[in-house]
Amino acid sequence: MNIVTVHNLHKTFGKGENAVHALNGIDLSIEKGKFTAIIGSSGSGKTTLLNMIGGLDTPDEGEIIVDGISLSGLKEKELAVFRRSKVGIVYQNFNLVPTLTVRENILFPLSLAGTTPDPVFFSELVELLHLQEKLNAYPHELSGGGQQRTAIARALIARPSILLADEPTGNLDSRSGQNVLGLFKLSVEAYHQTLVMITHNLEIAQMADRVIRMEDGRIRR
Numbered sequence: 001m002n003i004v005t006v007h008n009l010h011k012t013f014g015k016g017e018n019a020v021h022a023l024n025g026i027d028l029s030i031e032k033g034k035f036t037a038i039i040g041s042s043g044s045g046k047t048t049l050l051n052m053i054g055g056l057d058t059p060d061e062g063e064i065i066v067d068g069i070s071l072s073g074l075k076e077k078e079l080a081v082f083r084r085s086k087v088g089i090v091y092q093n094f095n096l097v098p099t100l101t102v103r104e105n106i107l108f109p110l111s112l113a114g115t116t117p118d119p120v121f122f123s124e125l126v127e128l129l130h131l132q133e134k135l136n137a138y139p140h141e142l143s144g145g146g147q148q149r150t151a152i153a154r155a156l157i158a159r160p161s162i163l164l165a166d167e168p169t170g171n172l173d174s175r176s177g178q179n180v181l182g183l184f185k186l187s188v189e190a191y192h193q194t195l196v197m198i199t200h201n202l203e204i205a206q207m208a209d210r211v212i213r214m215e216d217g218r219i220r221r
């Protein structure tokens with residue numbers, strides 16, 4: 001079953017001579033429960049594509065369907081609900097809230113949605129990502145790896161339909177990057193999550209079920 005279907009996606013930034021065709025007609029299906037890696041040189045459109053799938057940006061042309069929802073049909077408010085309930089995102093620079101503890105950061109998406117956490121799931125996730133001892137710490141008190149593990153827990157807590165990660169180990173040294181990635185994979189597999197990850201690291205790409213290579217705003221077949 002496909003959890004994401006993208007059809008004929010186009011996106012241009014800027015106008016006239018300065019126009020950049022970031023996406024040049026993307027067709028893509030992503031299978032539920034699989035780990036898909038997106039690779040390609042800088043500027044090839046990877047982040048633009050990921051942002052579209054996550055409902056963070058809108059295409060000029062084309063269709064995106066995530067978990068049965070056609071994004072082009074959504075109004076801004078509905079899109080916000082879509083992002084909150086269906087999408088988990090992990091960024092290269094962690095994007096944690098510095099004034100909140102690890103526990104509060106993880107629970108932040110639920111508090112925004114006004115839902116209460118399932119304490120059993122919360123404990124499982126925290127244990128899986130080795131954060132038990134860190135729950136009352138603030139992000140700056142953690143290593144980069146600890147911060148990224150917190151961000152992964154935050155992305156998973158609402159049990160999203162799809163998990164998007166944009167170079168999640170890009171700011172980590174190779175050892176802690178491998179460590180974080182191993183735990184990331186474990187938690188994704190434990191909950192049969194669908195993961196789409198941009199990476200420049202070919203070793204990481206090799207761990208994926210499928211690798212998509214982008215070039216000049218297109219998928220290289």
Ligand SMILES: Nc1ncnc2c1ncn2[C@@H]1O[C@H](COP(=O)(O)OP(=O)(O)OP(=O)(O)O)[C@@H](O)[C@H]1O
Nearest residue numbers: 013014020021022041042043044045046047048049
């Ligand atoms: N908001 C924007 N305004 C103008 N141009 C943009 C914007 N976002 C992306 N672009 C341009 O679109 C192209 C694709 O960018 P994108 O960020 O998707 O590439 P990428 O594959 O993620 O690259 P990297 O590996 O460096 O992160 C680039 O030429 C970039 O400069």
Ligand SMILES: [Mg+2]
Nearest residue numbers: 046047048166
């Ligand atoms: Mg990028």
